[in-house]
Amino acid sequence: MSSFDERFADHREAWELIPWVVNGTATEQERALVHAHLADCADCTSEFRFQSELRTAVLGTSTPVADASASFLKLSTRLDSASAAAATYRRRFATFTGRRTLLAVVALEAVFVIGLSTALSVRGPTLGVAAYRTLGAGAEFPRHATIRAVLDPALSLSELQAMLAELQLQIVAGPSASGVFSLAPEASAPSASTAQTVSELRSRTGVRFAEPTDGGTERR
């Protein structure tokens, strides 16, 4: 590189560094480079003065400053509103979550009951006795019981009595340890299919589960 090229490269570098020397953020090395160059360069000396004047003018320019306290008050109000809204949301979310959890439990229970019911009712000739039958397993159910049912604990005694009277059913055993009632038609009840009665029971809100003790075989 020729001496002219070197001087020109120094000039370009010094010229570029001037604002950062003027604002005091240049490194010591950069400051030294600019100082050394200014001693020999009228253009950069002029530019340095110009930038120094510009900085002084920029620092002195008036500012459209508003009232900090009044502005902070607005921000503070905004934060308070947001906090209140967030608290409300959290409460609603918690309530919603609670309801949702309850619904999820009920849904899960229903899926379980339906699955179980399906498993128990699929008893084709090739299946024989269902290996995973649980409510019907054991000998604790009287032989004359036609229906096994699980009732909602929320069902009141009077509602239970009314329902049994309407369907002309009587409790012959239960509830078992697993909460199963064994039901049989009242002696005076007219002949009705067990499947029909089970279907009627299943439609009631107070009945969680109902099935014929013989898997749907007519007994009457």
Place this chain on the structure above:
Amino acid sequence: MQAIAMTSPRPDQAPFSTNNCDVALLRQVAAGDRAAFESLYNGYFGRLSRFLGRLTPRREVIEEAINDTFWIVWQKAGDFRGSSLVSTWIIGIAYRRGLMALRRNASASMNAMAEAEERGHEPAVAEERQDWVSQGLAHLPIEQRSTLELAYYLGHSCQEIAQIMDCSVGTVKARMFHARVKLRNLLPTLGGSVPGDHS
């Protein structure tokens, strides 16, 4: 050749201890301390008003941008990891919020250049150096104007400005270069010099 006086430190230059104070305040803010938040707000309000005042003369837009900035500071204080100065972080947020506020208020806002030109029709005011410089700055694109303001008013280094404006150091240098060339042409007699070709 006449000796050139070197520049004194910027009046509002944030020394290391100031950054430590800011970091301490920010930690309190992250813990939900409203009093610390107000201290931080008050400490930056003047600087941000001034900086954002270069983007728009409208006080309500400036206030909106400052409050948007500190809304984010309140939400994100816990995320600050100290990879930059607190001032660089806050001013970076303010720069972006300022540009957004300007865009939101574009239809109703009188931009800085238009206001500067309007003031230019008042001879008595136009003769004032500060206004003259303001008019010159107002003719610069926002990026160049902000670069110059960040360097000369807020006293940030080239690297800090790159962080604030989320761009490369080379871009900051290029913006500063173009701002200087343009101002030399717009304000030829500032500093008692004649504009030259520095490209």
